[in-house]
Amino acid sequence: MTEYTVIDDPIEFKAACELLAAGTGPVAVDVERASGFRYSQRAYLVQVFRRDVGVFLFDPPAIGDFSPLQDAIGNVEWVFHAASQDLPSLRELDLDPASIFDTELASRLLGHDHVGLAAVVEETLGITLKKEHSAADWSTRPLPKTWLDYAALDVLHLIDVRDAIAAELDEQDKTEFARQEFAATLAQPPRPPREDPWRRLSGLHQVKGARGLAIARSMWEAREEYAQQEDTSPGRLVPDRSLVAAVLANPQSKQALASVPAFTGRASRSQLDRWWQAIVRGREAEILPRVRVSNDALPPARAWAERNPEADARLKLARPVVEAQAEELAMPTENLLKPDTLRRLAWTPPELTTDAMSTALETLGARAWQIEQTAQKIVDAFVEAAQSPEPAVVSES
Incomplete structure (x- = not known):
């Protein structure tokens, strides 16, 4: 069985890019993030496979400049499974394909009952993949060998899957449908920043009145600032339910805040000053949020x-x-x-x-x-x- 290693050295990286440039046909690309663990959606591993040269696993934080990879494969077709999930993280690395083939999207157009990667690989190639590390913390270093095997398998069979699905698209006269869908995915602009993102707090509907919302907003902003500073997922510091519980408890002192049973999380007590100051800022805020927000959503x-x-x-x-x-x-x-x-x-x-x-x-x-x-x-x-x-x-x- 192949022993996979993570390339984190610039010299090894450039050598790998030269090999990829000499490979044959399209390239399979995948990204592993640390969603739920880190603050950002940055890539912590980039996997690339091309026929005749094999699988390469790259460490983005260590490598930094990915322009050699873009130069090596930028003009060939990149094959993804659910491209819309990976393109934003790749573009943060200045990796941007000229054209794509999305096996997940194509499987939907073909009417497949199950469109997850493991299901599609098994249906098209008869190969069973284990998907036990999809929710892992990929910022972990060093990455365990079993994780590397899993990451490699995400791209190892993808070109063969692409060919099988392309043939099926031809059989169903859906090749042009897929081409247009792939182009639309590639051209999709970045999502604009949400207006009032703090309103997405789970349980916020329990908070009544503009002043209560101002406190919830201030607590959310304090958590975002600290999460970004610590590069940690906000919910791992203090869960949404705990922030909302603190607002609903309406504590009158820092000690009272510390006594709120539902105010829990890694940073609920260690950063008590931060949260109390946020509550005070919310209580003193002169610009209050609107209680009801209009949007362009249609009635049910x-x-x-x-x-x-x-x-x-x-x-x-x-x-x-x-x-x-x-x-x-x-x-x-x-x-x-x-x-x-x-x-x-x-x-x-x-x-x-x-x-x-x-x-x-x-x-x-x-x-x-x-x-x-x-x-x-x-x-x-x-x-x-x-x-x-x-x-x-x-x-x-």
Whole structure:
């Protein structure tokens, strides 16, 4: 069995890149992070496989400059399993492919029942992978041998899987569907920073009033600052439930805060001054957060019949039509058209022509193949809804 080692020396790294440049065909790429352990989503291991040269495991923190790898493989196809998860971490290293093939996304388009890497490898190649280290702390050094074996297997078979799935795409006439999906994944811009990210605190709905929210915000900001400083996942320092419990307890002194039973975590007591100061800042804050936040989310579909009966009729007629088309194509409905896209079209429809519907779909991010498969069907359903004398009665899925 191959003994895998982590390359952390710049000279060894450049030699490995030269070998990869001389390899054959596309490259398989994967990334291991330390989600749930570290503050960032940075890569702590990059795995690369290319035919004729084998598997290489690279240590990003030790190597630093990855430009030799980009130069070596940047212009060939990179094969991923769930590329959208790995591309942000790779781009932090200035690693950016010119084109990609995503075996997970392609498996969805093909209608596979199970699309995890182990399931896809077993279905296409008959090889069983063990996935016991997927949630490990990959910032650990040195990495255990069993972890390295696991990491290598994530890329070792991926090119063979890619070839098998590419053939299946051809058989189902879905090669162009996949090409457009891969291009859209590659072109997806980074997510913009969330407005008021502190509002994602689990259990925040229990906090009442603007002042209480100001304290919760201050506690969250203090935890983020400390987590970034320590390069530790915020929830490992003080869990969300503990921050919310401290806010709800409304302690009147630092000692009272220390006595809150549910205020637990690695740093709840060792950083008591930090948390108490955060509570004080929240109590003294002059700019209070809004209690209710408006957004562009649509009302839940169950409320449409009362709030917008015309939209309700459109959705109830169009949704089963799109679902039937997805079934005919043997793929999940959400891969044919995002449910939110159909809801938005039903709530505020364009002119009921194929051209207008196609433009609206494109504006909402649908790809050309999705528009071709759904635009006219949605128009027909919306027209039928407008002509129906009674609201359509179709069971909601």
